[in-house]
Amino acid sequence: MKKLSSRTRVLTGAVAVAALGAGTFGAMSASASAPAAAPAAAVKADTANRNLQESTHLTLAAATKAAQAALDAAKKENQRVSVAVVDRNGNTLVTLRGDGAGPQSPESAVKKAYTAVSWNAPTSELTKRLEQAPNLKDIPGTLFLAGGTPVQAKGAPVAGIGVAGAPSGDLDEKFAAAGTAALGR
Helix, strand or coil: CCCCCHHHHHHHHHHHHHHHHHHHHHHHHHHHHCCCCCCCCCCCCCCCCCCCCCCCCCCHHHHHHHHHHHHHHHHHCCCCCEEEEEECCCCEEEEEECCCCCCCHHHHHHHHHHHHHHHCCCHHHHHHHCCCCHHHHHCCCCCCCCCEEEEEECCEEEEEEEEECCCCHHHHHHHHHHHHHHCCC
């Protein structure tokens, strides 16, 4: 093989670098000028779109207000309870464990709130349904004892308030109702 002069080697290298650079620049220019992929079609959120449903949710501030009102009502009667507020889907928004409340009361309060919102009825009424359908008590996450009340907007449940720890379910439900009533003020 013939030896190339220094000058030829430099020129050959420069041409190779220029060609490589031009190819890279061209590829980058081509990809930069190519139109971006069109975004997925946006769904218009209006009442004419039958694929969407509007729902109402209780705010965290309102849930906290209701829970505190229920806890305050129990405190006035020297009852040591826990209070829970769940949203329409049964997700816990707020749990307050009052001073001296039993260790089982927070979980029981959540289950009562979940049960009330699930059936859109006070849990004291739901316990009566167990006579006709005893299997209801076997549904996970539910507790068919008095002490839970639903929170409604336009007749539909948007949250549930559960209270547990008082000596009777009637008292628990009375305090839960005080929480629901606080939302109307």
